[in-house]
Amino acid sequence: MLITTITSQKKRKDRVNIFVDGTYAFALDLDLMVKHRLRVGQTLSDIEVKALVKESELAKWYNQCLNLISLRPRSKQELGDYLTRHEVGELTQKTVLNQLTAKNWLNDEKFAEWFVEQRLTFRPKGSRALQMELKQKGISTDIIQEVLTKHLDETTQIGLARQIVAKKLTFWQKLPPLKLRLKLQNLLLRRGFSYAVINRVLEAETAATSDLT
Known part of the structure; x- marks a missing residue:
């Protein structure tokens, strides 16, 4: 399988389209292309193509989730629901969420702290309402009790x-x-x-x- 063309995407300059044997094969983040030193004229095996596609898919959804987190903190369930709505596979979801958790971008306890502080500042509510809202966000009972005890005696x-x-x-x-x-x-x-x-x-x-x- 021969890479015949590499073109930049029009809407996303940080991604490129890879053409193999004259036909579009897959899209890839620019940094992954550089990482793997892909170039026109390079030969790839079927296994290498599948590995690149998988890595690109993970990077794509990881960055999408990171963009959402940059707007405001998110719970693990919120991001899981987002990925499900976009029909992302279960294994990819699990890998992306685990990577975000490992780097502490995704932390349900920190999310719960932020959520309660926001509610108390801008729309005060009692503990029952906040408990229900946090449950709907997928926060565990232990974390809910800990955060509410801390902020809402x-x-x-x-x-x-x-x-x-x-x-x-x-x-x-x-x-x-x-x-x-x-x-x-x-x-x-x-x-x-x-x-x-x-x-x-x-x-x-x-x-x-x-x-x-």
């Missing part, structure tokens, strides 16, 4: 719930007391706060309101 949750209540009171303060309490309770439940936290926050709010009347 009861005192922190009460503070977050009070912030949410304070914002809503601006719009709901003229509602009858029972209706107001019900709306606030349902809001906090939807945000994933426990009944214990909700009751403490609403009781404190009721007491504060009573002091003003």
Whole structure:
């Protein structure tokens, strides 16, 4: 099998098309071409071609996943789902994810830390909601418990719930007391706060309101 032509891809200048015996055979990352010193006129065996195609496929999806991680941290399940949607084979998926994990680009514990910090900063939620969201991302129960215990004790949750209540009171303060309490309770439940936290926050709010009347 003779390499007859090597051309750069139009959309991706970091990849080249390899033609064997006058026919397109496979695409390859430019750095892999340099690594293997491929050139026009070089003869390849069928085994060598298959090995190059496999290595190119791994490099392609590794770099694709790395690009996603560069935008924001990802969980292992998120990247696995991404590869599955693109019909990447199971063995290739496993190899890519293992390589990313080995280089610490993929770390579910770090992802969970980042995810919880983002939620607490931009859209506060209770531990129940965060636990459910992290499970949907494929995070293990042990990691979820460790991260939530670290970042979301009861005192922190009460503070977050009070912030949410304070914002809503601006719009709901003229509602009858029972209706107001019900709306606030349902809001906090939807945000994933426990009944214990909700009751403490609403009781404190009721007491504060009573002091003003």
